[in-house]
Amino acid sequence: MTxxxxxxxxxxxxIRGIDIATLSDSDxxxxxxxxxxxxxxxxxxxxxxxxxxxxxxxxxxxxxxxRFFGAHPTFPEIAMVTKEPEQRNNIGGxxxxxxxxxxxxxxxxxxxxxxxxxxxxNTLFSSMxxxxxxxxxxxxxxxxxxxxVHSARHIFGEGPDTYYNKGDAGGTRIGNAKAADALQxxxxxxxxxxxxxxxxxxxxxxxxxxxxxxxxAEESKPLLQQIYGHCMNKAFVHxxxxxxxxxxxxxxxxxxxxxxxxxxxxxxxxxxxxVEGAPLHGA
Numbered sequence: 001m002t003x004x005x006x007x008x009x010x011x012x013x014x015i016r017g018i019d020i021a022t023l024s025d026s027d028x029x030x031x032x033x034x035x036x037x038x039x040x041x042x043x044x045x046x047x048x049x050x051x052x053x054x055x056x057x058x059x060x061x062x063x064x065x066x067r068f069f070g071a072h073p074t075f076p077e078i079a080m081v082t083k084e085p086e087q088r089n090n091i092g093g094x095x096x097x098x099x100x101x102x103x104x105x106x107x108x109x110x111x112x113x114x115x116x117x118x119x120x121x122n123t124l125f126s127s128m129x130x131x132x133x134x135x136x137x138x139x140x141x142x143x144x145x146x147x148x149v150h151s152a153r154h155i156f157g158e159g160p161d162t163y164y165n166k167g168d169a170g171g172t173r174i175g176n177a178k179a180a181d182a183l184q185x186x187x188x189x190x191x192x193x194x195x196x197x198x199x200x201x202x203x204x205x206x207x208x209x210x211x212x213x214x215x216x217a218e219e220s221k222p223l224l225q226q227i228y229g230h231c232m233n234k235a236f237v238h239x240x241x242x243x244x245x246x247x248x249x250x251x252x253x254x255x256x257x258x259x260x261x262x263x264x265x266x267x268x269x270x271x272x273x274x275v276e277g278a279p280l281h282g283a
Contacts, residue, residue, distance in 0.1 A: 039254030096207030
């Protein structure tokens, strides 16, 4: 088989002609370059077990053990992203990027499809490279002078109004809320220079960004909403249709993602491994 990198409309690339369980060093280098360039890469028709999933992740970086999702019963490196037929809410059902609430955000996550609904459950991805590139020069320059505050406490924390304590989203699938309450809010540049590609990217997101540094939440809201609306432009978005054997690996520093919740009454089980990142620097 010969490795082929097929860019996709909006964002991302599909990697074809390889078995990720038996990658040569040269093929891995090509995949790493595609990941940095495109922000998210997809694989089809793969057949890897949990150990091979872990081995592939470790080729990229040390594994980040998730603090909030339930762990695989045998492999703690793997977080279980599961929705049962009786549940209404899902994990990741809104635009976000993972781990922006960490001082050193994770590089990204490798998500393997294990059980899929008969229909629905696609994942949307949006390019923060493209979103930055589409800004006017003056607006981009203004944003490059700002930092933003990120937090997980309103999502994963113990309070009654946090996202995962509302409805059936909490309890059965999300744990360790005290870890979120103990987190310190962090600040990151609104525009970063990506650690792998060197490209500029927007780095705020609707789920974890709470305000601009030095601004109140009320003052921040209009500008944040303007940025978010811009980043949701369909020109920057690709909708990934999951099939058995599909794998997605997204870069938290270069993309957003959104797990569609349109398969009520059906079960969906995904295995996720997150790998560590690097400190972020402004543009």
